[in-house]
Amino acid sequence: MREREEPWEPPLLMVTVDLVILTLRASVLQVLLVERGIEPFAGCQALPGGFLSDEKEDLHAAALRELQEETNLDASRLHIEQLGTYGAPERDPRGRILTVAYLAIAPGLPEPVAGTDASGAAWTPVDRVLSGQVRLAFDHRQIFDDAVERARTKLEHSPLATKFCGGEFTIAELQGVYETVWDVKLDERNFYRKVQRIPGFIEPTGADRRAAKGRPARMFRAGPAKALHPPLTRPEGPHAEEES
Structure with a gap:
């Protein structure tokens, strides 16, 4: 049985x-x-x-x-x-x-x-x-x-970097997020050019931040994009430096 x-x-x-x-x-x-x-x-x-x-x-x-x-x-x-x-x-x-x-x-x-x-x-x-x-x-x-x-x-592929920033930020502050999280050094002019060519990544607020010296910095906020096209590619290796 x-x-x-x-x-x-x-x-x-x-x-x-x-x-x-x-x-x-x-x-x-x-x-x-x-x-x-x-x-x-x-x-x-x-x-x-x-x-x-x-x-x-x-x-x-x-x-x-x-x-x-x-x-x-x-x-x-x-x-x-x-x-x-x-x-x-x-x-x-x-x-x-x-x-x-x-x-x-x-x-x-x-x-x-x-x-x-x-x-x-x-x-x-x-x-x-x-x-x-x-x-x-x-x-x-x-x-x-x-x-x-x-x-x-x-x-690299999303606007997540803006979540480390406040509601308004400069491109230099956004670059600082990438450099800190990636542990790299990025070329300022290259970064500015790459960020500006990504549709919907960031958008100007119309305001400037006055500095003690130099030109006022333009202020930006996160745009509507959910993905970055083209992506921002991370330089390889620890303490890497972006090629200009």
């Missing part, structure tokens, strides 16, 4: 959200990190994030909630997009936990305020993480690396 098969039960799976929040502060690309106040990895640096509050909470809503709870930052000021899903079996010692990561970008964000299970929150230069000076808990280094590369790549 054939044995009766046991009914199949889905494996227990918990879900979290994590955020890679990037901004420019003092012309340095920085990421928001929290110091974990609880185990596992108590005292270690990590990306802000946490578990869904219940089975009905939307992932995007959970990301915004965790942003507020762990850092007290205003989510309305951020550009936020889903980065990817990470589910390696051993990524979290607490059990089988899948995380959905988000990339968030905004200009000149204020100092964060730690909350919930974070004992501290601070901006950290991206280079300190990339160089290994700052080590991250869980698999957050992989998530962080993916987010930085996503930002660098999207600067």
Whole structure:
């Protein structure tokens, strides 16, 4: 007689959200990190994030909630997009936990305020993480690396660079975003020419910014373009310099 098969039960799976929040502060690309106040990895640096509050909470809503709870930052000021899903079996010692990561970008964000299970929150230069000076808990280094590369790549093909700027900016400030995020030096006249020939990338506001010396700088804002045609190509290699 054939044995009766046991009914199949889905494996227990918990879900979290994590955020890679990037901004420019003092012309340095920085990421928001929290110091974990609880185990596992108590005292270690990590990306802000946490578990869904219940089975009905939307992932995007959970990301915004965790942003507020762990850092007290205003989510309305951020550009936020889903980065990817990470589910390696051993990524979290607490059990089988899948995380959905988000990339968030905004200009000149204020100092964060730690909350919930974070004992501290601070901006950290991206280079300190990339160089290994700052080590991250869980698999957050992989998530962080993916987010930085996503930002660098999207600067080539999308107007994402304008999200690092305020509502109005000069072309020199926009160039500073590219140089900082890409870690390169760009030729000023080449950059000006390339940006101006991309339809819908930026548009003049009609205002100028007066300077103590030299000519007034024209002010621009983000245009309606969703993609850059032609793209702005990133120079190859670390600390690369654009050919003129």
